[in-house]
Structure formats: structure tokens, C-alpha cells
Amino acid sequence: MAFLTSLALSPGQKTKQQQKRLLVYKRILWLLAASLLAYAVCHYGTLLALDTHGEDNRVRVNVIEMFGVALLPLLLLVGYGARTYKWGLWSLVVLAGGMTLSGWWLA
Amino acid sequence: MTGEKPKRETFRVHMGWLHSWVGLLAGFILTAIFATGTLSVFDTEITHWMQPEAVLTGPPALTAHALQNAVETLEAEKTKGFSAFLNLPSVRDPFIRVIHYDGAQFVGAVLDPKTGDALPARQTAGGQFFFDFHYTLRSGPVIGSTIVTILAVCLLVAVGAGVAIHIRALWPDLVLFRPFGPRPRAWLDAHLLTGLLFLPFLIMMTYTGAVIRGRNILPPHPFLAAHTELDHPRGNGNGRRAHETPAQQPAPAIPPLLPLIEQAKTALNLPECSFILFSDTEVRIFGNDTASVFMNRDMAVFSRTDGHFLSTTIHREPASQATALMHGLHYARFPSLLLRWLYFISGLACTAMMAIGLILFFIKRRRASGDMLTFRLGEGLTMSCVTGLTASTLAFFWANRLLPATLPNRIHSEVSVFFILWALSFVHGVCFSLCKKPLSGWIMQTQAVLVLALGLPLLDAAGQSHDWHHNPSLYYSVDGLLFLTGVIALVALKRMKRAELS
Numbered sequence: 223m224a225f226l227t228s229l230a231l232s233p234g235q236k237t238k239q240q241q242k243r244l245l246v247y248k249r250i251l252w253l254l255a256a257s258l259l260a261y262a263v264c265h266y267g268t269l270l271a272l273d274t275h276g277e278d279n280r281v282r283v284n285v286i287e288m289f290g291v292a293l294l295p296l297l298l299l300v301g302y303g304a305r306t307y308k309w310g311l312w313s314l315v316v317l318a319g320g321m322t323l324s325g326w327w328l329a
Numbered sequence: 330m331t332g333e334k335p336k337r338e339t340f341r342v343h344m345g346w347l348h349s350w351v352g353l354l355a356g357f358i359l360t361a362i363f364a365t366g367t368l369s370v371f372d373t374e375i376t377h378w379m380q381p382e383a384v385l386t387g388p389p390a391l392t393a394h395a396l397q398n399a400v401e402t403l404e405a406e407k408t409k410g411f412s413a414f415l416n417l418p419s420v421r422d423p424f425i426r427v428i429h430y431d432g433a434q435f436v437g438a439v440l441d442p443k444t445g446d447a448l449p450a451r452q453t454a455g456g457q458f459f460f461d462f463h464y465t466l467r468s469g470p471v472i473g474s475t476i477v478t479i480l481a482v483c484l485l486v487a488v489g490a491g492v493a494i495h496i497r498a499l500w501p502d503l504v505l506f507r508p509f510g511p512r513p514r515a516w517l518d519a520h521l522l523t524g525l526l527f528l529p530f531l532i533m534m535t536y537t538g539a540v541i542r543g544r545n546i547l548p549p550h551p552f553l554a555a556h557t558e559l560d561h562p563r564g565n566g567n568g569r570r571a572h573e574t575p576a577q578q579p580a581p582a583i584p585p586l587l588p589l590i591e592q593a594k595t596a597l598n599l600p601e602c603s604f605i606l607f608s609d610t611e612v613r614i615f616g617n618d619t620a621s622v623f624m625n626r627d628m629a630v631f632s633r634t635d636g637h638f639l640s641t642t643i644h645r646e647p648a649s650q651a652t653a654l655m656h657g658l659h660y661a662r663f664p665s666l667l668l669r670w671l672y673f674i675s676g677l678a679c680t681a682m683m684a685i686g687l688i689l690f691f692i693k694r695r696r697a698s699g700d701m702l703t704f705r706l707g708e709g710l711t712m713s714c715v716t717g718l719t720a721s722t723l724a725f726f727w728a729n730r731l732l733p734a735t736l737p738n739r740i741h742s743e744v745s746v747f748f749i750l751w752a753l754s755f756v757h758g759v760c761f762s763l764c765k766k767p768l769s770g771w772i773m774q775t776q777a778v779l780v781l782a783l784g785l786p787l788l789d790a791a792g793q794s795h796d797w798h799h800n801p802s803l804y805y806s807v808d809g810l811l812f813l814t815g816v817i818a819l820v821a822l823k824r825m826k827r828a829e830l831s
Binding site: 245248253264265281282284285287288290291292294295296298299301302304 | 343346399482536539543646648651
């Protein structure tokens with residue numbers, strides 16, 4: 223159906239439709255990247271907050287997960303929403319990278 | 330190039346897109362999750378309505394004899410291969426229930442707390458069905474609850490994006506409702522009003538729900554398993570835990586439970602105990618969840634061999650209390666009746682907000698994308714999520730009254746009625762939407778809701794399935810809610826018919 227409709231469109235309309243589609247693809251990609259990075263930040267944050275040699279991880283992990291679950295949508299919103307100013311994903315990359323590095327450092 | 334200026338990619342535009350699409354894709358299932366979660370607030374009461382034969386003649390005083398009978402029933406369940414446990418009588422549910430998990434929900438016999446005799450209650454999925462669907466989508470505790478948790482995070486994202494869109498106009502949105510305005514405006518007002526008024530409840534329930542099963546979506550923690558083992562060194566060196574006995578050795582007989590319950594009450598410093606679990610070596614008696622907003626699951630452990638007291642597990646550390654608070658707020662076992670009704674009304678409002686959001690999505694895009702196949706499918710799906718779900722829920726209640734009480738595999742039949750009707754409503758909605766007659770589809774489904782809602786009290790009265798003097802508030806409340814549903818369906822029907830004519 224969409225194919226038939228596109229055949230009937232004028233070249234100008236086609237370009238507009240293509241632009242719109244491209245815009246949507248970009249948004250989806252940005253959202254995917256934001257989701258992955260937000261998830262990575264939560265994961266590394268959790269690992270960082272756990273005490274590798276501690277005895278109280280069983281209790282501690284519940285609280286950390288509470289923060290993780292709260293952070294996940296917030297970070298996703300920051301990562302995706304701040305794309306207007308182009309710093310959303312960068313901030314997530316910096317956070318995830320920083321946490322990974324400090325995890326290695328502490329280990 | 331067309332020469333038209335492309336829409337500026339502003340923050341609000343981004344958030345609007347995110348809110349619309351995440352809200353739509355997650356909203357189809359979230360509407361059902363919230364609707365069934367709302368009904369789960371009164372799951373025990375729904376089960377009572379669905380088991381009208383379970384009537385107590387005297388006060389629910391627990392006796393040793395009744396507990397002994399319950400243990401015998403429990404042992405009989407074990408021979409059938411079910412790992413059952415005892416639910417003790419409480420103010421809300423004054424029966425002893427010997428229940429097991431059947432792979433989808435908790436089911437089992439209902440016993441009189443005084444005599445221990447099995448009450449001739451019909452087998453029913455009851456309110457447990459809604460509770461189970463709410464958190465597992467009938468797909469098991471791993472896959473289902475993982476999906477539900479992911480959807481909860483999606484809902485938090487959609488809510489965050491929605492707040493970001495409307496942050497500048499929060500106050501006007503809160504006080505402005507134009508039900509007789511043009512269609513998209515009226516729907517948008519209703520969506521914003523319900524969304525804003527119940528925003529704290531929505532966030533609280535969604536967040537606590539996501540936290541409860543948060544471990545399902547977060548990556549596994551490598552240190553956790555090792556420390557769990559370290560904290561509980563129960564292994565006896567042959568790879569079997571201390572509380573597990575070899576399969577060929579039968580477990581010792583369960584000691585008299587009434588003294589143990591009294592002892593547990595004293596040890597846990599609680600007025601009531603809620604349920605008892607049995608392992609091959611231990612009897613674990615859990616404190617009542619209704620005592621406080623912190624759902625701690627404190628327990629007293631006794632030896633199964635001779636009933637001597639072994640230990641208590643009382644969680645009072647701040648970290649455990651934080652988790653217990655999350656559980657308590659979400660499960661809502663602590664509140665008084667009034668507060669439970671508030672939970673119920675807030676849940677209904679949030680469900681309505683999501684349903685309105687779905688409807689609004691398609692109203693706004695009908696002109697631009699109304700001919701697309703995906704639009705038609707989505708509209709049909711919306712129909713089944715709003716009117717179809719309501720109709721199938723009502724049909725589930727009808728099935729409880731119409732199916733013979735002695736029907737074998739009755740629970741399965743009740744649940745099948747729900748799902749078959751829901752699937753039919755989807756097919757019906759999609760068909761009407763594909764034929765470009767969505768309004769006719771909405772009208773027909775709303776008519777079905779009207780008939781089912783107003784007919785159920787009549788069926789209930791005609792069937793004389795229960796004594797109206799016993800627990801009258803339960804039956805009057807259900808009938809009142811059904812009447813209200815019928816009235817809402819009638820008003821909606823009138824407005825849709827007017828729209829169809831114009």
C-alpha cells in the first residue's frame with residue numbers, strides 16, 4: 223500500500239517523504255544508542271557500587287538496583303532528550319567510560 | 330526540495346516523538362497490566378465473590394484440629410506432586426487455604442479454620458488470575474515478569490517525556506477540562522488531567538513495580554552467588570544442602586502447628602502470622618504482611634522433626650527496610666479499606682489515562698496515516714485493549730457464574746473464556762478498522778460491555794448463588810461497580826452514536 227502511494231507522489235513530495243523517513247531512522251538510532259549507553263552506565267554503576275570483597279553484597283545489591291532502575295529511564299531521557307544540544311550521548315559515553323576505568327582501577 | 334522549512338528539531342519535538350511512540354508500543358500491554366493490577370487491589374475480595382459457597386458460620390477462630398486437617402490435605406497434595414503451603418486465616422481472608430503454584434497462579438483447597446473441613450467452594454482462578462496476569466502476563470515468572478519490568482521502565486520514560494512536554498503548562502493542564510470541546514482537544518484534556526492528578530501515584534506504582542523485579546533486567550552480579558553461599562553454609566559436603574534429605578527418605582511428620590504459630594507470634598512480636606512453608610527439615614512461619622507498610626517477610630523457623638525453635642529472620646537493617654518499603658507500597662497489603670479504595674480509584678484513573686493516550690494517538694494521525702495498514706492494525710489493537718479487555722474481564726466474571734461448579738479443570742475453562750473473548754475482540758476490532766468502519770467497531774464492543782456489565786448483577790440475582798445477608802457489602806460493591814461500568818458504557822455509546830450520525 224505504501225509502495226503504491228509512493229508511486230503516485232510527485233518528486234517534491236517524494237523527497238519530503240524520504241527526508242521524513244530519514245529523520246525517523248535517525249531518531250530511532252539515537253534512541254537505541256541512548257538506551258544502550260544508559261544500560262551500560264547502570265551496569266557499570268552497579269558493579270562499581272558493589273564491594274568486590276565485601277560480605278554485605280546480598281543486601282547492598284538490592285539498594286543499588288533501586289538506584290539502577292531509577293537511573294535507567296532518567297539517563298535514557300538525558301541521552302535522547304539532550305540531542306538538541308548534542309551533549310546527551312556524549313555525557314553517557316563519558317559516564318560509562320569513567321565508570322569502566324575506575325572499575326578497572328579499583329580492581 | 331519542496332521549499333518548505335523542515336520542522337525544527339527542538340527539545341519538545343524530541344520528547345513528543347518519544348512520548349508518542351514509546352507510549353503507544355508499550356501502552357498496548359501496559360493498559361492491560363494496569364487494569365489487572367488495579368483489580369488485584371481487591372484480589373481476595375474477587376476470589377470471595379467467585380467462591381460464594383465458602384461461607385463461615387462462626388468467627389474465624391483457628392483450632393489445632395483444623396490445622397491438623399490442613400496438614401493432612403497438604404500431605405495429600407504432596408503425594409500428587411504439588412509443593413503446597415498453608416495460608417493462615419486473616420481478617421481479610423478468614424479461611425485456611427492449602428495452596429500450590431500451578432505454573433500460572435496459586436490455587437488450592439479452602440478449609441474451615443474451626444473444623445478444618447474442606448468447604449465446597451468451586452475451583453476458580455479468582456482474583457489471583459488478575460494478580461498473576463499483572464506481573465507475569467501468564468508467561469511464567471521469568472519471561473513474563475522480565476517483559477513487565479522492561480515495560481515499566483518504558484512507562485517511566487514515557488512519563489518523563491510527557492512531563493518534559495507539558496512542564497510549562499502544568500497548572501493550566503491541571504485545571505482545564507473541556508469534555509464538550511472538539512474531539513482531539515477533549516481527549517487530550519482528559520489525558521492530561523488524569524495524568525497530572527495521578528502522576529505521583531503513577532510514578533510510585535511504576536517505579537516500585539520495576540524495582541521489585543529489577544534484577545530481571547539488570548545484568549547479573551558476579552559476586553552475588555558466591556556470597557549467598559558464603560552467608561548460608563548449609564552444605565554438608567556431599568553437594569546437598571543440609572535441609573535437603575535424600576529422596577528415598579520420607580520427610581518427618583509435621584509437628585502440631587498451633588503452638589508453633591503462637592511461638593512465632595511472640596518471637597516476631599506480631600499479632601498474626603500469614604503463611605507457613607515446609608521443607609524436609611524445617612517449618613517456616615511468616616509474619617503478617619498487613620502489619621505495616623514495610624513488607625519485611627519476617628519469619629520464625631522451627632525444626633520439622635520435633636518442632637523446636639531454631640531461629641528467626643527479622644530484617645531491620647536500613648537497606649532491607651528500603652526494599653521492604655518498595656514491596657509494601659506496591660503490593661498494598663497494609664492499607665485500610667479506605668486506602669485500598671484510593672489505590673483502586675487511582676489505578677483506574679491511570680488505566681484510563683493510558684487508554685485515552687492510545688485513542689488520542691490514532692485520532693491525531695488519522696488524517697495523515699489513516700490508510701496505512703499498520704494504522705488499521707494499531708487501531709484494532711487499541712479497541713481490544715480498551716473495550717475488548719473490559720468485555721473479556723466481565724466475561725470472566727460471567728464464566729465464573731455460568732460454568733458448572735463441578736466442571737473438571739474449571740480454572741482453565743474460566744481463563745480460556747477470558748483469553749478467547751479478548752482475542753475475538755482483537756479480530757473484530759481489526760476487521761472493522763480494515764473496513765474503515767472503526768466507529769462501528771467501537772460501538773459494537775461498547776454495546777457488549779454494556780450488556781455484560783448490566784447483565785451480570787441480574788444473572789447473579791437470578792442464579793441465587795449466594796446468600797445476600799452474608800458479606801453483603803462485597804456483593805453490593807461488585808454490583809455497584811458493574812452498574813457504574815454500564816453507565817459509562819451507555820454514555821460513551823450515546824456520544825459515539827451521535828458522532829456516527831453527524
